[in-house]
Amino acid sequence: MIEDRLQAELAEIASLGLSRRRRVLESPCGRIAAVDGRKMLNFASNDYLGLAGNAEIARAMADGALHWGAGSGASHLVSGHLAPHDRLEEEIAAFLGFPRALTFSTGYLANLAIVPTLAGRGAAVFADKLNHASLIDAVQLSKAQGADSQRYPHNDMAALERQLAASSAPTKVIVSDAVFSMDGDLAPLPLLFQLAERYDAWLVIDDAHGFGVLGPHGKGSLAHFNLPFHPRLLLMGTLGKAAGVGGAFVAGSDIAIEYLLQRARSYIFTTAAPAPIACALSKSLTIIKAGDALRANLFARIGQLRDGLAGLRWSLLPSLSAIQPLIVGENEAAIALSKALWERGLWAPAIRPPTVPKGTARLRISVSAAHTAADIEHLINALKELA
């Protein structure tokens, strides 16, 4: 039968205990998630500012749908580029202090647009080993076009410099997450920028987890390090995490963005996201800009969690972001801990290899501005009990 091979592989995945299953939420994304008829305290989302269920944003999306309809009708370059899309690009660029921005339906598509479009035949790509899967796939597409690629050990600037110094490629592209999605730590962006200058490379930064959270007004990781716009920078940010809606942007110089618009296949050959999403994102952006109180609460909750778990049998990685990974070690132990928390009404997913290195299975605790001090206290007490 045609499906035999697939069935055998599925059986193997199951026998290794690596089958994934989806939990069905019976409520909007928020601090409480209704699952299987139970109310769970949610530490499993990337909704860092608690905006996914925000009523003002939902209203902007509903009004947008009534005004602009549900569908955009075509790709951006044909006839699908509506006024709300255009306005959102301008708002994002102005917010970040970059000349221009382009929006995408997802961050995955945005990363697939940047790397292979900049780095084709003869180019060399230098990528951090812990980069997000979408960047890894983007580099694979570059390689398929004849680019050379190398990975450097996580945040190892000396190794990156050796690779850059040894390369004679006329086009060099350095690619890194700003906040790493499974460790929550930051890339040394000022050092990356210095190396990009020294070796005349593009610097592509994926700020999926920094945008909205870090830096003044939530402008993200570059702003956190006080790094202003520079033409060699391409900044990608996702709009489905802290921004609470969906989609992504790439910001850069006028010329770099124009080049992506003309050339990037994952921009050109896909239908524009529905305009109501752009309407919702414009509203989200105004909330992010004025969101110092949300960020203050988020960082207070992060501090509370870190203080409360100090000295525990398992320790948190040294993360300043909303991603707080608690390293457990063995796969079975991480799964058992996640399950024990689940039984106590607390949802913190276990992350295992191959997503993270062997022996570092962990709980990926994701803190949100929507969490209360009592929520964090609840999690701390449960983990202390289980330790």
Ligand SMILES: *Cc1c(COP(=O)(O)O)cnc(C)c1O
């Ligand atoms: C989530 C994520 C993406 C993908 O963004 P989507 O909008 O979910 O497709 C890209 N990079 C990083 C680092 C991410 O965490």
